[in-house]
Every structure is written in structure tokens, then in C-alpha cells.
Amino acid sequence: MADQLDNQATVQPVAVASSLRDQVATIKQALVVSPVRRWLLWTSVGIMAVIVATSIGQVLLNRWNQPFYDALARRDMAAFLHQLLVFAMIAGGLLVLNIGQTWLNQMIRLKLREALTLDLIDQWMRPARAFRLANAGAIGVNPDQRMQQDAAHLSDLSTDLGVGLLQSLILLVSFVGVLWELSSGFVFHVNGWSLAIPGYMVWAAFLYAGTASWLSWLVGRPLISLNSDRYTREAELRSSMVRVNENVDAIALYHGEDDARRRLELDLGTVLGAMRRIYTAQINLSWVTDTYGWITVVAPILVASPVYFSGDISFGGLMMAVGAFNQVHSSLRWFINNIGSIADWRATLMRVADFRIALNETDVLHDTEKRITFDQNANGSLTFEKLEVASPEGCTKLSDEHVEIRPGERVMITGEPGAGKTLFFRAIAGLWPWGGGKIGLPAGETLIFVPRVPYLPAGTLREVLNHANGHAPASDADISAVLAEVGLERLSSSLDRVGRWDHELGDDEQRLLGVARLALRQPKWVIIDEAMDAFDGPALRRVLAMLEKHLTGATIINIGRGQHNNQFFPRGLTIVKDSAAPALKPARVRAGAIDPPPAVRRKK
Secondary structure (H helix, E strand, O other): OOHHOOOOOOOOEEEEOOOHHHHHHHHHHHHHHHHHHHHHHHHHHHHHHHHHHHHHHHHHHHHHHHHHHHHHHOOOOOOOOOOHHHHHHHHHHHHHHHHHHHHHHEEEEEEEEHHHHHHHHHHOOOOHHHHHHHOOHHHOOOOHHHHHHHHHHHHHHHHHHHHHHHEEEHHHHHHHHHHHHHHHOEEEOOOOEEEOOOOHHHHHHHHHHHHHHHHHHHHHHHHHHHHHHHHHHHHHHHHHHHHHHOHHHHHHHHHOOHHHHHHHHHHHHHHHHHHHHHHHHHHHHHHHHHHHHHHHHHHHHHHHHHHHHHOOEEEEEEEEHHHHHHHHHHHHHHHHHHHHHHHHHHHHHHHHHHHHHHHHHHHOOOOOEEEEEEEEOOOOEEEEEEEEEEEEEEEEEEEEEEEOOOOOOOOEEOOOOOOOOOHHHHHHHOOOEEEEEEEEOOOOOEEEEEEEOOOOEEEEEHHOOOOOOOOOOOOHHHHHEEEHHOOHHHHHOOOEEEOEEEEEEEOOHHHHHHHHHHHHOOEEEEEEEEEEEEEEEEOHHHHHHHHHHOOOOOOOEEOOOOOOOOOOEEEEEEEEOOOOOOOOOOOOOEEEHHHHHHHOOOOO
């Protein structure tokens, strides 16, 4: 309804791109302060030690190639059996190390996800941050996916890529020296000339892998933006499905199944389109990586064959050189093998890191905009001094510049449709700090804010009614009494039943439950945002009677349409909208981080 609407304006920010450095820095900050950082550190040290030990085993296994193949060439059975025994010892040790590495890999994944998700939840649940982020544009859409799915995916990719890169680097260091030494005896004979190239096979491996890496990056780089787009589309599809599931009753009543299906099909179409673009890019990348893989089968033998055919090395020496070349080359081709995963990691890192950056920047938005000043009144009153609540469409303010509400007063604040009543309510609560003037809060008092529909956390009804109480839990007798007063006595037998009360109860019943919670808590200051506008007739009289009985002496400020008992709210104030006042302007923010503050979301 029009009189329940507050204005919304979409303000586009001037975007400043978030760099890879910023993204890595914010993830590092999250890990440094994590309670599991020591566990991550020691598991990282452990897996490094295992990888070093595995590399030593790989070097020993490579050295084993020459005597083994030479024994085969000589048809020496005794030497052959001895080398098989040596192989069993080396392979057994490598098997134990591989299992240990797998376990450490899984533990790092687990703890890394725990650290990232706990940090994001902690940042998200800082006072008022979730609200501001929800009104911050695209970055505030589907935060659940970023904290759950994206954080998990980032943990898995980071662990796999990090461990793989570390293993490749250690293997590279271990085998470069071996391959260089083997290459020292390589002499090329061409038309009577002899040519020795120091480290010949090392240079060949670097040139071969470097060329393939450059081609792979050139072809695979578009996957970063394509993967990011896909995750955004997947989130939109999941959000649409959740929205349909939460409104199945209304959809059925309005016969809206066809519309809902079309919406879901459109969202699915965008997901499938994003996936097709990714698959096309992956096929293009496969032309490079698969071609490279097939050439690699014979590449080391081709590189060393001139020296072998000239008779300068034995067959065992050739196989040892080929094995060392393959190890060096395998380390160098880490990038080629993982180009798709690296692109996926960059896309996921961007989503998680930009979300965390946005959470931190919600507290420092609009440094160029004026903010409402908050102060404490020693006399215990609530005051508004030239208060103006800014929005992109102008400003919301009281018709009186100087207002004082003393303890125990009952005040009705009204305004025309679209005047910004909910925006004013949120400004008093500190959720919307942009504007001018000063709000003086009663010193030492806790203000209780009642939104249109109260927050009912999942749990037992007893926990819902005692939520944020701050006092000793209410007794069963007190709870049953207030439930009977609001007409919800049927719930007295369900105090210890766990349920989704925001789904089981209608909007009016949820508001009545919120009134019952006020009666049990008995606060001294209550500010209500249009929650009482839904009541009329007997229900309204019952609510006013409850407030009169249980909140005797409390200050009650009701923001709404003004259709209530003037005897209960003897004082009236008026909210007006000044559309000619300067509006909020776009601010420079990092891309994907956060938009400048829009006005309150319009409800349909």
C-alpha cells in the first residue's frame, strides 16, 4: 500500500576496480586473525616436510632407472631381482608419504574453509552491516552463496593449487640439478663438428614448457570472467527457486504457476548460456593442452635421441635422462595442467574477497556525505535537533526543527505516503546514518525498536519470546498469561517445540507475538515502525490494553498512519519530505564492493 512505502532510488557508483593484490590482502587478513591460524600453519609445515621427503624419494627412484634398465640390457637376472627389491623399498616409502599428504591436504581444506566462513559470518553479523549490505546493490545479493558455496570452493581450489604448486617447485629444484648433470655428457656431432651445450635438456624443458604455458594462458584467460558470470547466474537461479518455495501458497492462490515457471526457465536459460560459453572456452583450451600432452609422450626421447644414436650414452642413461626430463617438465607444466582451475580460483577469489571488502567498507561509506550526529542526553529524554535524513530523492525530516520527547510520553509520528517513515525509523536506530542534524538518545537507556514484522529466530517458542531479553527467562505462567492476552493461548502448549515460527504464523500473529515479547521484557523505551497499522477493532484495543498494563511508565513512539486512539497517543508529530534538498550522490568505491547508500527498498 502506498502509505506503507518508503522511497527507493538506485544510485550507481563510480566503480574503481578491485585488484588481485587487494583480494589476496583481504583473504590474508581473514586468516591472520582466525582462531584456527596455528592449526593451518602447522599443517602447512607438515605438508611441506612430506613433499620434500617425497621429492627425495622421486630422485632416488629416478636414479634407480639406470641400473634397472642396464640390468635388463645385460640380461643380468641377479641384478634385476636386486633392483626390484630396491624399487619395493622406495615405492613403499613413497606410498606412505602419499597417504600422509592426502590426509594433510584434506585437513587444510577443512580448516581453511572453517577460517574463511567463520570470518565472513563474523564480518557480516557486525551491528547493522547485513542491513547496509542488503541495500548496497549487486554485492549484497545472495550473501549466503558467497559465504557457503564460494568460500568452500575457494578453500578446495586454494588447497589443491597451493599444494600442487609447492610440490612442483620442490620437484623442480630437486631435478634441475640432476638433469643438468646428465646433460653435461651430451655432445652433438654434425658433419665432423662436435658441439656441447651445457644443461642442454634443462633449457629444452624450459623452452618447451614456457611456450605451452604462454599459449595456454592466452587461450584460457577468458575463463576467469566466464566462471564469475556463471556463479552469479547460479546464485540468481537458486534465489528464484527459494523465493518460489517460500511463496507457494500465494502462487497457487493466484494461479501464478505459469509466471513462476517462466521466471525459473529464464534464470535457467542464463545459467545454461553461461555454461555453454565456459564449455566453448574449455574446448579451445583443450586443443592446446591435449596437443601438448601428446607431443610430450615422445618429446624427451626426441630431445635426447641424437646423443643416444651417436653412442655417447647407454640405454639406461637415456631412460634416466628421460625420467629426469619428465620430472622437470612435469613441474614446469603445473600451470598448463591447472589453467582451468586457476581461472576458476581467480573468479571465486574475486567473489569472496570483494564480498569481504564490501563488508568492511560498509562502515566507511560516503566519507564526503554528511552524517547524523548522535549524542547522549543526561536528563533521559530523546531529542531531535534540525534532523534531516538524506536519501537520493531528497531528505526526510520532522516538521518541527527542535523536538524533545520526555520519559513516559506516548507519541504518534505520522506522515504522507512516501514521506520516508521507515527511513526515519531506521535513522533513529542508527541503521541509516546519512543526513544532518543531531539525535540525542536518553543516557543509560536501551531503546527497543519494533519493525513492521518482528524477527522470530528459529528455535523453540520459549526461546523466541525470551529473545534478546537481557533478564531472567520468563516463567511458563507469565508466558501463558501474555499469550492469552494477545489471543494466542493455543501456543501455550508449544513452548518447547522447535519450529520456523515466521512460516507457521501469519503476519498479524507474528506482530501479536512481538507485542507479547514486549510485555514480557517491559522495556522503558519502545519505538514502533508501522507494526500497529495492521491492527484494527478488537485486535487494536487488545494490543493497546496490553501496552497500558505491562509498559506502564514506558515511552512509546509509534510511527505510522495515525489511525490509533488519541487518548493513548496524546502527542502527535509529523514527518515531511523535502524533495528540493540535496540528494546523496554517487561515491567512488571499489568495483564489486559496495554502492553508495540507496534509499530504503520499496515493498510491493
